[in-house]
Amino acid sequence: MAEDIKTRLIEVAGEAFAAKGYDSVGIREICQKAEANVAAVNYHFGDKRGLYRACLQHAQSCRVEGLDQPVWPESYTAADKLRAFIRRMLEEKLNPDRPEWHQDLMLRELSRPSETCREFVESYIRPMAHTLGDIMQELFPQQEWTQQKWMIGFSVVGQVLFYQLQQPVIRILMGDEGFESLTVDGLTDHITRFCLAALGHGEPITVEPANSVETN
Amino acid sequence: MAEDIKTRLIEVAGEAFAAKGYDSVGIREICQKAEANVAAVNYHFGDKRGLYRACLQHAQSCRVEGLDQPVWPESYTAADKLRAFIRRMLEEKLNPDRPEWHQDLMLRELSRPSETCREFVESYIRPMAHTLGDIMQELFPQQEWTQQKWMIGFSVVGQVLFYQLQQPVIRILMGDEGFESLTVDGLTDHITRFCLAALGHGEPITVEPANSVETN
DNA sequence: GATTGATTAAAACGATCGTTTGAAACAACT
């Protein structure tokens, strides 16, 4: 566990907030896990809301690089960029160097309208949308940015986010072994080919016979 | 407002639970809006959790027909069925006859593992997955049901759910007018064509020049 | 009209919530 109390509190509280929600976590529960006194929260963060804000800020500051202003290799085609974009989104959830609660907390904040939500969208989501929009522009150079391109972007991101937001459902539907047979490589490949084919920039999905994993 | 207190409590509490979460809503707040006494909750539902369960049950019992065991017209091709499936999923959110909180509450319950979540998946989601699986089977008759077909199904559903789960983000990204320019018809058409093209059962998406709505 | 059972109402219960208090512990410097 971390040495200083402020860090410990943020890590413990962030995980709890992400898992159960702001109101469902008491500061006594947090402080007990963080081996701190209850007054530590108010002393270091002002109040509970301040601790929550600190968690959110910490999660945002640790976000994965490469989604907002990525630097692609020269040789990359638009298809390669799309594949890299999708992979990085998927990796963001599974990155072992980063606690899971970071993105969980941010996704929780994004799911309901608030001032924090707006700030997050502008500083975090909007650049991603711009990156994806540039890739789209490369796929359809002659066109303007219309409602349809928003929908295409949402089709890409929606597929990726499904595996992060609906994890419990997937686990029940596919079973534990079926769920754990999903890999970043496999998902990246599927989603990328699915999207490219839909956009006329790749061969349609070909269904292959049952492989080693039987998911019934 | 409804006549009997039990119904009023369920409607008021369900809306609040769906919007803010179980722990963030007090029974005094609920009873005030429902014009009931605080003791009414414990009298009619045992305790707060009982009221919550009643809300969940009510939401589930009012679910839209046609997703679990749909009856397609004889003339429908697999593509037609897929389109109808997607449309009904989209309509489920926008159905004016049904309060929004019904699906919001269910989606909230589905987002975290619990016994209720498992029951919901088995009674509500699994049949939908089966319906979608049958459509897939019709598109690829010779194949067996493998991990890949799960991923294809998730690609379909993920696109639809995005518009329900990420509504605040979409609203901020596209702006209010841009968001409100999205129609069930338009979304159904886009997602259906996107999926069919990806699966090699339709022409790829063609990007058209800017239409009447400028969403920048 | 009295009685019975079901429902509503006001008040209070103990528990827990976020927060504050005031003193103790600690470190750094004169």
Place this chain on the structure above:
DNA sequence: AGTTGTTTCAAACGATCGTTTTAATCAATC
């Protein structure tokens, strides 16, 4: 050693939580 400023601690604060209690109200039956 003494002083100063910072951090930690146990205890308690008032407020609110879900729940219970007790009495009042109502409807129906004898």
